[in-house]
Amino acid sequence: MTEPKLNQYETVQYSRIYSLGACRGDLVVTNDDVAGPIDSSDEWIRQRTGIITRRRASENQSLMDMAVTASKEAIAKAGITADQIGAVIFSTISHPYQTPSAATQLTELIGASPAPAFDISAACAGYCYGIAQADALVRSGIAKYVLVVGAEKLSDFIDPTDRSISFLLGDAAGAAIVGPSETPGISKTVWGSDGSHWSSVSMTGSLLELRDGKNNWPTLRQDGQTVFRWAVWEMAKVAQQALDVAGVKAEDLTALVTHQANIRIIDEMVKQLKLPEHVAVARDIVNSGNTSAASVPLAMHQLLADGVVKSGGLALQIGFGAGLAFAAQVVVLP
Numbered sequence: 001m002t003e004p005k006l007n008q009y010e011t012v013q014y015s016r017i018y019s020l021g022a023c024r025g026d027l028v029v030t031n032d033d034v035a036g037p038i039d040s041s042d043e044w045i046r047q048r049t050g051i052i053t054r055r056r057a058s059e060n061q062s063l064m065d066m067a068v069t070a071s072k073e074a075i076a077k078a079g080i081t082a083d084q085i086g087a088v089i090f091s092t093i094s095h096p097y098q099t100p101s102a103a104t105q106l107t108e109l110i111g112a113s114p115a116p117a118f119d120i121s122a123a124c125a126g127y128c129y130g131i132a133q134a135d136a137l138v139r140s141g142i143a144k145y146v147l148v149v150g151a152e153k154l155s156d157f158i159d160p161t162d163r164s165i166s167f168l169l170g171d172a173a174g175a176a177i178v179g180p181s182e183t184p185g186i187s188k189t190v191w192g193s194d195g196s197h198w199s200s201v202s203m204t205g206s207l208l209e210l211r212d213g214k215n216n217w218p219t220l221r222q223d224g225q226t227v228f229r230w231a232v233w234e235m236a237k238v239a240q241q242a243l244d245v246a247g248v249k250a251e252d253l254t255a256l257v258t259h260q261a262n263i264r265i266i267d268e269m270v271k272q273l274k275l276p277e278h279v280a281v282a283r284d285i286v287n288s289g290n291t292s293a294a295s296v297p298l299a300m301h302q303l304l305a306d307g308v309v310k311s312g313g314l315a316l317q318i319g320f321g322a323g324l325a326f327a328a329q330v331v332v333l334p
């Protein structure tokens with residue numbers, strides 16, 4: 001029997017992030033604005049989380065508006081046109097439709113149709129999941145340029161009286177263009193999940209329960225301490241593994257960009273990784289809050305915009321959250 005002949009894609013050796021784009025919610029929301037319904041205070045929120053203000057989107061600014069703005073910036077900075085994009089990966093947990101996907105709508109709005117487009121639901125790990133997929137798509141030759149977006153309008157899924165998470169959350173979008181490279185720009189990814197803690201960060205109920213009148217509009221909630229401990233202990237190990245598989249030492253890094261969940265988690269990771277002083281640490285949570293899938297690209301974009309880091313350095317990026325899903329990789333700063 002003759003072997004069937006099936007044409008394969010021409011592979012590419014390396015990929016890299018070409019550019020980033022970002023868009024924050026148009027409203028600045030202070031701690032005093034959110035403290036009342038949870039019997040908290042500006043002081044408590046600052047001390048326990050590092051957050052001073054978070055950005056939220058007004059009624060006039062949708063999840064898609066933020067995703068379009070961030071994507072257009074990333075496309076322009078990459079020096080490509082939207083019609084060159086070979087795939088669009090959209091990570092979100094706050095798209096208000098079960099189907100169709102946010103990705104297909106975004107693809108049309110930015111002029112990238114008929115690129116294949118799909119959503120991923122990996123919450124705060126979603127952007128780093130997306131970068132892993134984009135890296136694989138580019139290197140396998142399936143797509144030349146991939147747009148990866150992490151965008152959230154979490155304020156649509158907040159119960160202002162919930163003490164466990166409501167005050168942490170913000171709205172924003174971050175976007176990246178990944179494409180072929182002559183040198184390695186994205187390392188192997190360390191990723192995974194722990195469904196035994198599936199309900200540790202979750203919605204207060206399902207849409208079926210809402211339909212059947214057994215629950216109100218589902219909002220986000222979490223077992224704060226459980227997630228905090230997991231983030232501090234397990235995610236520092238994942239971050240170290242990501243360095244190890246990349247063949248990079250902490251002192252080789254220019255930046256650490258973690259998911260922006262709590263400044264105490266970020267500070268603890270810095271300690272556990274024994275990061276030298278010269279490594280810039282993203283602390284965008286202070287002004288943006290926790291924006292789930294958007295937080296990693298948003299925080300990296302801010303470090304670059306502030307001139308704290310320059311293009312070409314190495315950054316360790318790590319996302320973690322609901323699921324409990326996590327992903328970390330070392331990337332060359334765009």
Ligand SMILES: CC(C)(COP(=O)(O)OP(=O)(O)OC[C@H]1O[C@@H](n2cnc3c(N)ncnc32)[C@H](O)[C@@H]1OP(=O)(O)O)[C@@H](O)C(=O)NCCC(=O)NCCS
Nearest residue numbers: 040044048124163164201224225227228231261262321322
């Ligand atoms: C939510 C979080 C900020 C709470 O902080 P914490 O230090 O763990 O708070 P605790 O639950 O231990 O509570 C400590 C005290 O503060 C109080 N408290 C809890 N939440 C509060 C709030 N929002 N405002 C004011 N007081 C609060 C508690 O009642 C408790 O008071 P007590 O000592 O009198 O009993 C923190 O657990 C956290 O950031 N968790 C992880 C977030 C994360 O990584 N998420 C990833 C997915 S997005």
